[in-house]
Amino acid sequence: MNVFVAGGSGAIGVPLVRALVTAGHQVTALTRSDANAEMLRGLGATPAIADALDAEALRRVLVAAQPTHVVHELTALPKGGPRSARELGPTNRLRSDGTHNLMDAAVAAHAQRIIIGSFAMFRGAPPADAPADVREAATAVTSMEQQAIDATRAGRIEGLVLRYGCSMVRRPDRPFR
DSSP states (O other): OEEEEETTTSTTHHHHHHHHHHTTOEEEEEESOGGGHHHHHHHTOEEEEOOTTOHHHHHHHHHHHOOSEEEEOOOOOOTTOOSSGGGGHHHHHIIIIIHHHHHHHHHHTTOSEEEEEEEOOOSSSOOTTSOHHHHHHHHHHHHHHHHHHHHHHTTSSEEEEEEEOOSOOOOTTSOOO
């Protein structure tokens, strides 16, 4: 396979790139930073430098890579992980606008499949009394997942959503903080 990993220099992206290369796949890894290019080459991937929020730049690198599969691992999380939902603002934008751009670029590149790395933040929507930043994070995750479902239903591309586990599940005996 020819795989394009969006977010290839991140916490999930690096081991994913390493595993795909080890399995014999051709891998292009997206990063926003020139500084990560050498590290990605060291993993055996071809680096693609673009910002997922720049639709034209993202389309250009994806079309050039000609992937059969695209993996979405885009985040902008702080180095030790987010300490609160407030720190998810840039990642929320990637989950909504960045996903839209990635989906359009994957279709333009004639990729067969897009795999969305999501996470199980809640069982259902957060309660109305949850803080606004928690509701915004849940809305962004829902947007990301729904875009994959909608693209599949429309026949644009086959979309799959992988929901990773998370400990941010609301317990009835504890309010959101």
